[in-house]
Amino acid sequence: PHVPDDVIRLRSYVENHYMNPITPEDLSRVLNSSRSAMYRRFRDYFGVSPSHYINSVRIRRAQFLLSETDRSVGEIAAAVGIPDVFYFSRLFKSTTGETAGDYRKRRKEAPISNKT
Numbered sequence: 001p002h003v004p005d006d007v008i009r010l011r012s013y014v015e016n017h018y019m020n021p022i023t024p025e026d027l028s029r030v031l032n033s034s035r036s037a038m039y040r041r042f043r044d045y046f047g048v049s050p051s052h053y054i055n056s057v058r059i060r061r062a063q064f065l066l067s068e069t070d071r072s073v074g075e076i077a078a079a080v081g082i083p084d085v086f087y088f089s090r091l092f093k094s095t096t097g098e099t100a101g102d103y104r105k106r107r108k109e110a111p112i113s114n115k116t
Contacts, residue, residue, distance in 0.1 A: 019081045066104040
């Protein structure tokens with residue numbers, strides 16, 4: 001199915017700015033629309049709220065950094081736009097079902113072909 005240009009712009013904006021605070025106003029500006037229209041558009045195409053989508057992008061990036069670097073959890077949290085490491089830890093666990101430390105340990109111990 002064809003993805004409208006404005007939806008592509010929204011996704012690109014989030015993926016290029018996840019490390020910074022992103023407000024509903026920022027997303028509304030990307031669409032050149034009202035806040036309520038932006039929320040509707042987001043839900044229609046992504047199936048989740050803007051904050052849920054932004055956090056999922058941040059957690060995916062954190063998973064990569066946990067797997068591929070030796071940076072601390074606090075450094076990774078800040079790098080993905082979540083400066084509060086305690087909030088990051090709760091969000092990571094609620095999203096993935098495991099702590100960031102457990103995720104890193106499992107990924108480091110897993111054979112390369114089984115990394116997920």
